[in-house]
Amino acid sequence: MKTYILHRLLGTIPLLLVISFLAFMVIQLSPSDPAEVAVRVNEIVPTEEVLELTREKLGLNKPFLTRYVDWISSAVQGDLGRRYVDDKPVAQELAKALPPTLWLAAVATIITAVCSIGMAFICARYESRPVDYLLRGLIFLGTAVPGFWAGLLLMWLFAVKLDWLPTSGMNSAYSVILPAITLSLTYTATYARLLRNSMVRNKQSNYVLFARARGLYPGTIWRHIFRNSLQSTLTGLGMSLPKLMAGTFVVETIFAWPGLGWLCVTSIFNRDFPVIQAYVLLMAVLFVGFNLLMDILCAAIDPRMRNGSQQ
Amino acid sequence: MSYASTKDIRNINPHLYSGEMAAQNMVFEPLVINTTEGVKPWLAESWEISPDGKEYTFHLRKGVHFTDGAPFNAEAVKLNMDAIVANKPRHAWLDMVNLIDRNEVIDEHTFKLVMKHPYYPTLVELGLVRPFRFISPNCFVNGQTKDGVSGYAGTGPWVLTEHKDKQYALFTTNKNYWGTMPKLDTVRWRVMPDHQTIMLALQKGEIDLLFGSDGDMLNLDAFNALQKEGKYVTAISAPVASRAILLNAHQPVTEEKAVREALQYAVNKQAIAEGVLNGTESVADTLISPTVHYCDLGLPARHYDPAKAAELLDAAGWKTGEDGWRYKDGKKAVVRLYYNSQNAQERTIGEYMQSDLKKIGIEMKIIGEEKQAFLDRQKTGDFELQYSLSWGTPYDPQSYLSSWRIPAHGDYQAQVGLERKEWLDKAITELMIEPTEDARKKMYRDILTYIHDEGVYIPLTYSRTKAVHSKALQGVGFGASQYEIPFETMYFQNSTR
Numbered sequence: 001m002k003t004y005i006l007h008r009l010l011g012t013i014p015l016l017l018v019i020s021f022l023a024f025m026v027i028q029l030s031p032s033d034p035a036e037v038a039v040r041v042n043e044i045v046p047t048e049e050v051l052e053l054t055r056e057k058l059g060l061n062k063p064f065l066t067r068y069v070d071w072i073s074s075a076v077q078g079d080l081g082r083r084y085v086d087d088k089p090v091a092q093e094l095a096k097a098l099p100p101t102l103w104l105a106a107v108a109t110i111i112t113a114v115c116s117i118g119m120a121f122i123c124a125r126y127e128s129r130p131v132d133y134l135l136r137g138l139i140f141l142g143t144a145v146p147g148f149w150a151g152l153l154l155m156w157l158f159a160v161k162l163d164w165l166p167t168s169g170m171n172s173a174y175s176v177i178l179p180a181i182t183l184s185l186t187y188t189a190t191y192a193r194l195l196r197n198s199m200v201r202n203k204q205s206n207y208v209l210f211a212r213a214r215g216l217y218p219g220t221i222w223r224h225i226f227r228n229s230l231q232s233t234l235t236g237l238g239m240s241l242p243k244l245m246a247g248t249f250v251v252e253t254i255f256a257w258p259g260l261g262w263l264c265v266t267s268i269f270n271r272d273f274p275v276i277q278a279y280v281l282l283m284a285v286l287f288v289g290f291n292l293l294m295d296i297l298c299a300a301i302d303p304r305m306r307n308g309s310q311q
Numbered sequence: 312m313s314y315a316s317t318k319d320i321r322n323i324n325p326h327l328y329s330g331e332m333a334a335q336n337m338v339f340e341p342l343v344i345n346t347t348e349g350v351k352p353w354l355a356e357s358w359e360i361s362p363d364g365k366e367y368t369f370h371l372r373k374g375v376h377f378t379d380g381a382p383f384n385a386e387a388v389k390l391n392m393d394a395i396v397a398n399k400p401r402h403a404w405l406d407m408v409n410l411i412d413r414n415e416v417i418d419e420h421t422f423k424l425v426m427k428h429p430y431y432p433t434l435v436e437l438g439l440v441r442p443f444r445f446i447s448p449n450c451f452v453n454g455q456t457k458d459g460v461s462g463y464a465g466t467g468p469w470v471l472t473e474h475k476d477k478q479y480a481l482f483t484t485n486k487n488y489w490g491t492m493p494k495l496d497t498v499r500w501r502v503m504p505d506h507q508t509i510m511l512a513l514q515k516g517e518i519d520l521l522f523g524s525d526g527d528m529l530n531l532d533a534f535n536a537l538q539k540e541g542k543y544v545t546a547i548s549a550p551v552a553s554r555a556i557l558l559n560a561h562q563p564v565t566e567e568k569a570v571r572e573a574l575q576y577a578v579n580k581q582a583i584a585e586g587v588l589n590g591t592e593s594v595a596d597t598l599i600s601p602t603v604h605y606c607d608l609g610l611p612a613r614h615y616d617p618a619k620a621a622e623l624l625d626a627a628g629w630k631t632g633e634d635g636w637r638y639k640d641g642k643k644a645v646v647r648l649y650y651n652s653q654n655a656q657e658r659t660i661g662e663y664m665q666s667d668l669k670k671i672g673i674e675m676k677i678i679g680e681e682k683q684a685f686l687d688r689q690k691t692g693d694f695e696l697q698y699s700l701s702w703g704t705p706y707d708p709q710s711y712l713s714s715w716r717i718p719a720h721g722d723y724q725a726q727v728g729l730e731r732k733e734w735l736d737k738a739i740t741e742l743m744i745e746p747t748e749d750a751r752k753k754m755y756r757d758i759l760t761y762i763h764d765e766g767v768y769i770p771l772t773y774s775r776t777k778a779v780h781s782k783a784l785q786g787v788g789f790g791a792s793q794y795e796i797p798f799e800t801m802y803f804q805n806s807t808r
Contacts, residue, residue, distance in 0.1 A: 031684070031687060032683050032684070032687050033687075036687075036690075036719075037683060040683075040686060041329075042327065042328050042329045042401075044328060044400075044401050044403070044404070045403045045404040045714075045717055045719060046690075046719045047400070047403045047717070047719075049400055049403075050400045050401070050403060053400060085321070085329060086321060086322050086329055087459075096476065152507050152508075152511070155508065155511050156511055159511065159515055160511050160514050160515045163515065166517065167508060167511050167512045167515055167517055168503055168505075168508050168512065169478060169479070169501065169503075170478060171478075253504045253505050254505045254507070254508055255508070256477075256478075256501075256502060256503045256504060256505070256508060258475075258476065258477035258478050262477065262504065263477075265504075266504075269653075269681070269682065269683075270683075271683045
């Protein structure tokens with residue numbers, strides 16, 4: 001197992017290097033001159049003199065590869081450069097924006113888990129009955145509705161009309177509810193469908209038939225069905241945390257949630273390259289990290305995977 | 312009182328440009344202020360200008376303190392002015408910073424500003440929101456302000472007491488304010504990046520005021536919807552800035568004066584003012600409103616007249632082809648209009664113009680670009696038509712004209728194809744240091760007449776600042792510039808809130 005983990009860990013290094021290089025390169029390909037962007041974002045008129053000073057300050061007069069090596073070697077040490085907008089360290093800004101996004105993603109994951117399991121269970125239990133159709137219709141709607149629209153509708157209903165919750169911001173414990181629900185909508189719909197289908201399939205397997213024949217309690221049988229159906233969705237759910245974190249752009253903007261998504265959107269509009277690069281790198285690390293974690297977990301559960309990878 | 316903005320106040324260092332101007336204006340004050348009646352005393356009670364126009368002696372208001380207790384005196388003024396001058400490259404847009412020779416302390420309450428040349432907009436520019444405002448010298452870092460400040464102690468009516476990045480900023484009344492005390496105790500500046508969210512928050516009563524110019528804070532549709540609803544008070548300022556279309560005299564089709572002139576007659580501004588801007592803005596006949604000082608020149612208006620436009624094009628050799636479009640020497644009349652895609656209003660205006668131009672056989676392509684790409688394009692001059700919005704009073708006309716000389720601006724790029732561009736730039740440079748009023752009037756007349764005759768701008772409308780607020784909030788007015796929000800005059804009718 002140890003060699004497997006080590007093997008996989010080492011494997012992520014070149015992958016992350018490639019991703020970071022691509023991120024760096026793609027941003028360099030942008031037609032905007034970074035020095036000019038850095039100057040303009042502070043509403044300074046970009047004269048040649050200022051541009052020259054800025055280029056020197058930001059190290060933009062060095063060759064491309066030197067800049068990449070400089071950037072990645074400082075990034076490994078936790079220094080992600082400075083923002084163009086206000087010259088603050090990028091790492092510090094990301095660290096400030098990470099907790100709100102993590103909090104939002106965590107609550108959304110819980111809502112996703114509870115709702116999708118609950119809905120899948122009901123659908124599978126009452127398969128092909130009206131309630132199954134109704135829920136499946138809702139699930140379909142949930143997948144189809146765009147996040148920004150659903151968010152605004154929820155805000156209108158719960159904040160303005162019913163006056164139960166604040167519209168936006170992160171001022172009270174209740175503030176997280178609306179954005180988390182909005183964020184979880186699509187995921188809930190996806191996982192509920194996945195789990196429902198898996199449960200319906202399992203329901204028809206032989207072990208259920210035998211269990212019935214043995215006269216087990218229906219509750220016990222359903223527990224078995226549920227556990228056997230979970231496996232396929234578990235990997236998906238595990239990956240949903242980084243996915244949720246990367247998908248908060250719209251929700252954070254609508255709900256004025258001071259997290260990573262909002263930071264990234266403003267940075268894109270401002271062409272704040274150091275932040276965008278760092279964001280891409282962070283997301284790559286998260287995705288690769290969670291993927292690795294899930295693989296290791298699966299390998300721990302199922303030894304066949306370990307052997308397979310070592311051959 | 313809660314005010315919603317799509318932007319955080321960010322860094323409100325008064326000598327830099329990264330913060331929100333309205334917030335800088337709350338905390339920091341200038342020596343003089345710009346009003347609709349011209350420049351008025353503020354932290355300076357009076358001043359004298361030497362006969363050669365180079366020395367300004369200011370008599371400072373006594374008994375004024377920064378909110379950290381430091382006295383506001385000539386020494387503080389000098390330190391601030393020196394700190395601004397020490398960061399010259401950052402103020403390149405403002406000629407005045409380059410023209411400051413030295414700052415002198417005469418006595419405790421007398422400060423002298425010495426210029427290298429006489430510079431006529433000196434007083435107006437001293438009253439701008441930035442950079443000539445005063446922060447306590449205790450907030451300086453290493454004797455300077457260019458690399459940041461350690462606090463925001465100003466002399467203004469408000470104190471920034473709390474700031475949560477990207478969430479809110481809380482301003483409370485400066486208890487020791489020297490002037491008229493604000494009537495509100497606090498102003499909460501809430502950050503909401505989405506316009507729809509701001510609307511819903513207003514309906515819920517979470518915020519009391521929306522304030523902004525040119526679709527910044529609220530678009531016109533929303534403004535009208537709120538106006539109709541009758542639950543809120545909507546207000547519109549007097550015209551503040553010029554909305555125009557820049558015609559690039561350095562591009563194949565628009566380089567011809569006849570084409571530019573034809574375009575002036577082809578665009579139905581009235582339809583745009585009524586159809587797109589819902590009658591909230593008045594039609595512009597000249598680039599800068601005649602209400603602006605030096606700009607009431609009686610220049611001939613070019614009213615909507617598609618027949619005349621067609622005539623001009625015919626005379627210039629642009630003949631209508633079989634497909635309905637005009638051609639000259641096998642070249643089709645195609646122009647591209649670029650706009651900032653974040654501004655929905657600009658697209659609609661573009662569509663109105665597209666149909667106007669089609670009527671006279673010119674094909675117009677409308678291309679929306681993200682703000683930075685839009686600015687990049689300004690610099691390269693790769694456009695026939697582009698939006699141009701002046702900075703408004705008190706920047707107009709002097710700062711606006713001054714910016715025409717900077718190659719990174721679209722104005723420069725559009726004008727560079729003009730025969731007398733060199734003269735134009737020189738005239739603007741000379742204008743700024745012309746000490747006599749009559750000579751200045753003549754120079755403005757020459758410059759603006761030339762620009763008008765050459766038709767490098769299609770003036771559309773004069774834009775206005777808009778405000779929407781709850782009925783309980785009273786005293787909402789407009790400052791001299793569209794970037795200031797006069798919070799200090801606002802109050803709640805019944806003190807229940």
